[in-house]
Structure formats: structure tokens, C-alpha cells
Amino acid sequence: MDNELAHEGSAFINFRHYVPDPKEHGFRWVDVNQLRFSAESVDDPGLLAALIGHEQFRNDYAGGGVLPEGPRHGPYWLRLITPDLYEPISQEKAVQILREWVDPLWDVPAELEDDLQREVFDRVAAADGIYYLSELGDEAIHDWGRVHDYFHEFVLIDRSAGQLTLVVAADD
Structure with a gap:
């Protein structure tokens, strides 16, 4: 079974571009990464594992961008994130x-x-x-991982489009 992912594009929605006073909701943002998978990729845990192993997943979301050899993902140590930490949730719960938030x-x-409607x-x-990364606990927080007030991560799998979308919504 092929679970290889190809990065197709991304979008970044920074709330400060929409609000008159950045202190009012101005430190919120949503990062959206779209990855393509082949029709043979039918196993969700395999797709989640491929995502975790993908270069685009190595992002601390604190201004450094994607670091191909980086040890962090958001506020967490990358090595501690596994597919079974993603909880399947309903569309209603995700919304x-x-x-x-x-x-x-x-x-x-x-x-x-x-x-937000178009991109998320x-x-x-x-x-x-739809998979939601559960709170991993203090032991998974990396050395400066508390820069985010909130960190919500969703993995959206759209089989008809052959697309996996990583959505991170956070405050800093």
C-alpha cells in the first residue's frame, strides 16, 4: 500500500490582517497544508504516519517555518507524536x-x-x-513549546480528491 504524500500547497490566515487592533484577536492564525496521496492509500493510520514523517510536518509554528531536520512539531517533540494520538472526530465536533477557538x-x-470558510x-x-491531535501532556512539550496559548491540529482526509490537509489553528 502506497502512503506517500506530495505537498501541493499551503495557505496562512493571519487574523491581524483583518482586525483594526491587533491586540483584539490579532495573534491568532491558521496554517493549512495540502498534500496529495494516491488512490491506493486507503489506510488512515498509514496516511497519518506518512504525514508525521513528511518534511512539511517539521514546523514549530513559531516563526522558523519548516525545518527538514527539525525535532519539533508545534509545541511538541516530533519523536513523541504517533498516529494513534490522533482521535477521529466528527465534522460537527471539528467545526x-x-x-x-x-x-x-x-x-x-x-x-x-x-x-476561513474557503480554506478551512x-x-x-x-x-x-477528520483526526484531531489530542493534548499530549507536559512531557511532550519541547524546550520552548509554551509559546502558543492554544494549539489545535486537525488532519482532514478527502478520499475523492486524494487530498490530506493539515490544519493548525493557534494563538501566540
Whole structure:
């Protein structure tokens, strides 16, 4: 079974570009990475393992970008992330987590809402499988991994499009 992934593109939504005062929701962002997989890739744990092993996964999301030999992923030590740490969740649960993170008490600017809809929520709706990285605990946090106030990570698998999308929504 082939679980090789090819990076197709990415999008970065920085809330500070949409709000007049960056102190108000201005330190939130969403990073979206799209990877293509072949039709023979039918095993979700295998796809998750391929993602964890992919160069694009080696991102600390703290300004350094992708480091091909990097030991970190978000706030975590990369070596401690395994496919079984990803919990399958429903589309409704994924949307709930994201909407609560965006802040239900905030009037989201129309342009930001449009970008979130196109880059995140439409992909969630199209996904056959949605996986959420559970909180890994203090032992998995790397040496300066507490730079994020919130760190939400979703893996969206869209079999009809042959696409796996890594969505990271965080505050710093």
C-alpha cells in the first residue's frame, strides 16, 4: 500500500490582517497544508504516519517555518507524536472546536470569515475522515513549546480528491 504524500500547497490566515487592533484577536492564525496521496492509500493510520514523517510536518509554528531536520512539531517533540494520538472526530465536533477557538462572542470580519470558510470549513465539510491531535501532556512539550496559548491540529482526509490537509489553528 502506497502512503506517500506530495505537498501541493499551503495557505496562512493571519487574523491581524483583518482586525483594526491587533491586540483584539490579532495573534491568532491558521496554517493549512495540502498534500496529495494516491488512490491506493486507503489506510488512515498509514496516511497519518506518512504525514508525521513528511518534511512539511517539521514546523514549530513559531516563526522558523519548516525545518527538514527539525525535532519539533508545534509545541511538541516530533519523536513523541504517533498516529494513534490522533482521535477521529466528527465534522460537527471539528467545526465546534474551531468556532469556539475563533470566539463565538466576536463579530468576525466578513473577509476573514470568507477566508476561513474557503480554506478551512469547506475542507472540513468535504473530508471523509477528520483526526484531531489530542493534548499530549507536559512531557511532550519541547524546550520552548509554551509559546502558543492554544494549539489545535486537525488532519482532514478527502478520499475523492486524494487530498490530506493539515490544519493548525493557534494563538501566540
